[in-house]
Amino acid sequence: MTIELEVNGGWLTVCDLSELIPGRGVAALLPDGNQAAVFVDRAGRPYAIGNRDPFTGAQVLARGLVGAVTGRPFVASPLLKQRFDLASGRCLDDDAVAVRTYPVRTAVTSPA
DSSP states (O other), X not given: OEEEEEETTEEEEEEEGGGOOTTOOEEEXXXXXXXXXXXXXXXXXXXXXXXXXXXXXXXOGXXXXXXXXXXXXXXXXXXXXXXXXXXXXXXXXXXXXXXXBOOEEEEOOOOO
């Protein structure tokens, strides 16, 4: 199975699901030059948000610490520790801030 993100009206294959470790993120360079931070939770659900920390401008969210609050998964920036909801992109520590979210799916790969 592969992880795919919806970008520019189409689906972009990012990596094989088996390459993701629950609780850890990977950064993906997108065709438009932006970056996405891709995660999978312990239940196997994939998430993708923008990789740019809006508080510092650094492309680091994929390296953040993953956790959950009231059952909602989040990633904490490795720099200033603001938490971002993986489903909505909303900053849990500052309601005025959010990061982009990407529709994400798993797809069955056909043998070559």
